[in-house]
Structures are given as C-alpha cells and as structure tokens.
Amino acid sequence: MELLELTLTPLDEQRFWAIATRVPNGIGDASTECLLPFWVDGQDWRRTVIKVLESSQGFRAEHYPEPGEQDWLEQSGLLLPDRQRFHPAYLEQVGQSLYRSLFPPDRDLKQVFLHSLRLAEQRDADLHLRLKFAATSVKRSRLADYPWELLHDGQRFLLHQKVRLSRYIAYDASPPRLPTQQTLRVLLLSARPQGLPQLTLEEQQSIQLGLQRAQETGLVQLHILPSATRKVLNRYLTDCSPEQLPQVLHFDGHGVFGKRCTNAGCLTLHAGIKVESCRACGQTLPAPQGYLAFETEQGQADYQSANQVAALLQPYPIALVVLSACQSGMTVAGDSVFNGMAQNLIDQRLPAVVAMQYSVQAAAACEFAEQFYRVLGSKKTLLMALNQGIREMDVEGNQWYRPVLYLRWQDNEGGQLFVETLMPSESVTPTLEGETKVPEPLIEAENSVKPVQTLRLKYLQSKRTNFEQQLDMVQSEIEALTDVTLKGQYENRLNLLFKQIEQVDQEIQKIRQGN
DSSP states (O other), X not given: OEEEEEEEEESSSSEEEEEEEEOOTTOOOOXXXXXXXXXXXXXXXXXXXXXXXXOSSOOOGGGOOSTTHHHHHHHTTXXXXXXXXXXXXXXXXXXXXXXXXXXXXXXXXXXXXXXXXXXXXXXXXXXXXEEEEETTGXXXXXXXGSOGXXXXXXXXXXXXXXXXXXEEEEOSSOOOXXXXXSSEEEEXXXXXXXXXXXXXXXXXXXXXXXXXXXXXTTSEEXXXXXXXXXXHHHHHHHHOOTTTSOSEEEEESOEEEEEEOOOTTTOOEEESSOOOBOTTTOOBOOOOEEEEEEEOTXXXXXXXXXXXXXXXXXXXXXXXXXXXXXXXXOOOSSXXXXXXXXXXXXXXXXXXXXXXXXXXXXXXXXXXXXXXXXXXXXXXXXXXXXXXHHHTTOTTSSSTXXXXXXXXXXXXXXXXXXXXXXXXXXXXXXXXXXXXXXXXXXXXXXXXXXXXXXHHXXXXXXXXXXXXXXXXXXXXXXXXXXXXXXXXXXHHHHHHHHHHHHHHHHHHXXXXXXX
16 A cells, blocks of 8 residues: 655645655655645635535535625536535535645645555555645644545546555654554444433444454454443443453444533533533533543433543553444644544544544444455455445445544554564564564663663654744744745755655654654
C-alpha cells in the first residue's frame, strides 16, 4: 500500500495550508494554500451541508429555516428548483467541492496526488490518503469537521477507486505502539435502552456472521456482554486477566452529538448544538460533545459522554474500538477537536477507532458490520476492512460515506491487527501470544545507547516547541498582512517551518523506535 499524507493546517477560518508531508517513493513534495468549500460572500454554509448529509429521509423544508439557507442550497446545485427534493447528484456536488478545495486546479499538490494514484495503480496497490489535522486547528477553523470521505474527482468518488482514507489527529504525545496478535479477542456490547427507538438484534447477528469463519479457524474469539451497563463493562475489563482482555471493543447502540445538563438532578440530554439553556431546568448548558446510550440497571438510557467512555477504556491496551452508533464520529462545534466520541478516544491514545460520522440506518450498519468483520477476520488491514464494509453499503445510496477511520498507530500505517507471516530468514521468533522475542545483542545495543537517546530526545522536543512557537507567530502575522509580496514571503517561511517540524517528528519517532 502506498502512503500519501497531507497535513492540513488552517491559516484563518476560510484558508488552510495543505502540505504533502509523506509521499510514495519517486514522487516529489508539494504544498499549496487552499480555500475551504461552501463559503459565499463571507457566509459559511458548512453546517447546512452537514445537515444535508446527516439526513437519510431526503429534503424537509423545516430543517433549513435559516435566512438564505434554501437559496444557497438551490444555487449550489444541492436542491432542485422546486425545493421539494435534493438534486439526484447532490453527493457528487459536495464531493467535487471538497476535491477542488483540497486539490486546487493547476497546483503541484493535485499533480502529486494524481501521480501517487497512478503509481499505486501501476503497482496494483491501494493509495492510503492520510489526512493529518493538528489538535489545535479548531482555534482558526473546523477543518476536521468536513466530510473528506466524499472526495470526488469529477468522474467518481475517490473511495470507489483505489483510495483508502484515514484521519490522523496530531498532538503532543507519542503514537501508541501495540503488538500485532496471532488471534483477536472481540468484545461486543449491544445496548437497547427503553424509551429510545428500538434496534433489532440484526447487527449483533451480522457481527457474528462476519466473524464466523475466523472463529472456526481460531483467529477470533467473540465475547458478548450479557448487560450493556457501564458498571458491567467496567467490571468485565477490571476482572480480565491480560490473556483475556479484548483487543477490539464494538459498541452497538444509539449515539448522539449534543449537550447534557450538568444539574445532578436533571442531566437532560439535548441533541444538536443550538440549545443554550436546559429545556427541563433552565440551567446553562456546557459545550457539546459525543454521547453513547448505555443502559441503567433498570434498562433506561444512560448517556455516557466522550470523556467518560475514554476514561473507562484508557487503562487497557485496546487496539480498536468500533462504534456502530449514530454521530459517534461527529464534531461540529466547541473549542476542541476532541469533543467527538471517536476523537476523544484517539486523544486517550487508542490506536484506531471506526465510527459513524452521521446518523446511519440500521440496515446499512448491519451490512457494514458483517463485511467489515469478514474482511478483518481474514487478516486484512483496517483500511481494507473499512473500504470493503463501505462498498457493501450500496455505493449508489446515501449511507456509505458515514463510516470513518481515525488511525494513530505507530509503525502500522494500514492498521494491521494480526501478526504477518515471517520469512524463515527473519531474526525475530514468536513466543507467547502477541509477543515477539528480540535477539539479545539487539537488546544490549538498545540499552547501551539509551542515555544518549534520552538527551537527544529532550533536545528535539525543545526544538519542536520552538518551531511551534515560531509557527504561531508567523500565522498571526499572516492574518494581519495586506501586502501581497510580504505575505508570500511569510507563507514561504510557514512552509519551511512545517517541514522542519515534520523532520523533527521523524527523528523523534526513530529514537522512540530504538533506531
């Protein structure tokens, strides 16, 4: 699999800088200034587009009451002139706007992407397009909120070609590094609280069906929790021996992105982001975040926030969390890129999270789950399993773009969970399940240079902090400049700083790997 990594950094609320920070061998570097889509005369229609994509039932006028909202939908080609239905090609229109934004015509970055794709095709390989966002990006724009999975080059959606897309949130912590496994333990939690639209057991059966062959060959062990309460999950994880802990946790149930009242006697959950005060008690509501609907011991809904779920899972070496819950990958407002459920789990150093960016129909979730686990259970990578699951969801419908993959896994670009077959000449030998034995000379060599590595690491971290401070200063200066020539000089400096930070990051990673 070929890797093309694009680092996206906002310059202001409308402009961002896109840099090819990792490219396939033989492909040159590139960077360019880009404009976010869905802006007209200073008006940002991003949230309107998200409402369009969130819908599974078609256009409803009452969902678009803002002044000029329906006018813009018609002018942008997303709504038919009779304003009764979305345009049949509205997804293509959205995808092409995203593509023109990320790959502006006649710019080097577009050529780098096209050359990378052609190279992958020539080698009969896939192209892993990794979009890298800074954790601080929300200070200037909502770059990570855009539905980049819909990228469309004017002929077809990129995900329907040989492109595999993942999202990477960069922040000041080493990416997790977990060993691959001979067998996988999958823990399934199916929540069906009373008072919410009832989900069938079909998805649970789909997961079991997808894993059936892998279970028969001993590659996968599936355990289903008897009760979907937070306490049961917590006790199960606490009581598990290291040999029993799951590497994969799948939550099957309801999810929502919204605001929950902090009044201990109320705790009413409000879907969406517009409500400022609790409708039940009048208390001012906090910033929005993602929630999953667990069950209470009485079978009622027990909404657990992104912070609560992340704190529950953080102590355990779980490699993958799969969330078959509506809006579990959504974040459209707030002061942090980590306020979505999937994003918050990544912030707690989980290596990989598959989530639903928008609401998803139960039938589509079942189709995705069965194929995802069927492919994953045959020792394919997460990227391959995600893409095959998406293709099972009817590529001509409006559900397939909803699953997203957040992948932040050191030395594991495609998300390989299983141990790959080693050649006889290789020097590592398998020992206990999930472990490898490193030859003693290598261990001695690593220990002998450790003090030098530590000093070098501290120096590089200090150097990176200095570059980041310079980066913030240059970005602030650019926002205030009006002189075109001077602005171009500052942007060249910005580009250089990005590359210097990337070089430092690569050297830090090599030291942490013991190279």
